[in-house]
Amino acid sequence: MDDEAAETRPAGRRRRGAALVAAIHDAAIAEVLEVGLGRMTMEGIARRAGAAKTSLYRRWTSPHDLLLDALRDAFPQEVPSPASDDLRGDLIEALRQMVGWMGSPQARAVAAIMTERDRHPGLAEALFERVFEPRGGRFTRTVLRHYAACGAIDGALVTPVVADIGEALVIKYFTDTGVPPDDDTITAIVDQAVLPAVGAPLGR
Amino acid sequence: MDDEAAETRPAGRRRRGAALVAAIHDAAIAEVLEVGLGRMTMEGIARRAGAAKTSLYRRWTSPHDLLLDALRDAFPQEVPSPASDDLRGDLIEALRQMVGWMGSPQARAVAAIMTERDRHPGLAEALFERVFEPRGGRFTRTVLRHYAACGAIDGALVTPVVADIGEALVIKYFTDTGVPPDDDTITAIVDQAVLPAVGAPLGR
DNA sequence: CTTCTTAGATACGGAAGCGTTGCTTATATC
C-alpha cells in the first residue's frame, strides 16, 4: 500500500510529477493510520515516502492539507447496489460491501479524522466540503429505498434511524471488538435488527 | 472541571498527597480531551495542573500510565436500571442515561482510548483489565433482560445484536453529527429500531 | 547534446518535550 519508496527505489531514479505525488499521498495515509492525526508530521511523511521534505513544502503547507489532498484523490468510492428481488440477500450484501470498504486505508483515515473532529474542527469540515458528503446509511439505505419504491416494504418505515441500523451495528461491533464482523454476524444484524424494523417477520 | 490550578492558587500554598493527586488526575483527563492521546505529555499535564513536573515523575512513568490511574479513580459508573412495568419508557430512560454518561469527561477519555486502540494496544488492554469490563449493551440490555425475565418479551429475541441496537444508534448519531441525540431522536430509536426487534408492534 | 525543470541532500537556528538532577521551601508530625 505504501513502499514504492526509499529502500526499494534504486538510488539513481527519481520520481516526478504525478508518480511522486501519488507516492506522497500513499505515505500520508499510511502515516495517519500509524501515528494518528495528532502526530502527523511533514518529516515523517517525507521519510515514509522516500521523498525530500523540500518536495512536500513545494506543494503543501501542512500535514493536514496534504492528507486532505490525498483523500480527495482516493475518493469517491461509489457503492452501487445490485437490486434483485431478495431484500434480505441485498441487505447482507450491502453490509458486506460496507465491511470491505471499512478495511481500506482511505476509509480508516476518514474514520481517524471523524473521531478527532472536536480536536481539529477545520479538518472535518474541509473533509465534508472538499471530499465527500457525510451522514450516511449509504449502504443499506439504498437497498431499503429500492424495495420501498417497489412496494415490497412500507416506505414510511424507512426513516433515518431505520436506515442507520445496519451501519450502526457494524460500526459498534468493529469498535467493540477491533475486528470487522464476519458473515454470520452480518446475517444476524440483518435478521435480528434491520428486517424487524421494516416489518419483516421475526425469528427469521 | 480542571483549574484548581496554577493561576488560581495563591503562590504560597502547596497541595500534597490526595489533593495534589486529584488535581493531576483532572488535568490528565482534561489534557487528553484537548490535545488527544497522541499529544499527551508530562509537561502539558503538569502545566495544566499547576504542578511541578517532578511531582508527576515521582508517581508515574508516562502520560498513559497517569491517565489510566486517573480513569480508574473516576470509575466505576454503575448504571442502575429502575424497572417499572413500562418497557418503552425504561428503554428511553436507559438511553437517556447513556447520553448523559457519554457527556462526562471520563467517558470521553475512554472513547478517545477506544478509537485509538490500534495505535496504542497496550493502553486499551490495560483499560479493560484495570478499569472496567468492556463490551456492553450495559444500558438497554439490562432493561431488556428484566422484561424478558418477567415474560413481557421473548427472551430468545434478546440476542447480543439486539441488546446493542439502541447503543449503536446513539453512538452513530453522536459520531455523525458531533452532538448527542435529543429526546425526540432517542424516542425514535426506541420506537423504530429497538422495540420492533423484540416483537413489539410497529408504527407506534 | 543542450537546456530547463524539478527532485534530492544537507544544514541551519529555533522551539518543545524528554527524563533527570540538585537545591530550596512549604507542610505535616512529634
Place this chain on the structure above:
DNA sequence: GATATAAGCAACGCTTCCGTATCTAAGAAG
C-alpha cells in the same frame, strides 16, 4: 519549635520537528 516529608523550581544535555535556504543532479524537452 524542631524535624522529617514532600512539593516546587530551574537547569542539564538530548532528541525531534519546524520552516527555509543552498547546492547538486536526475528527468524531460528542444
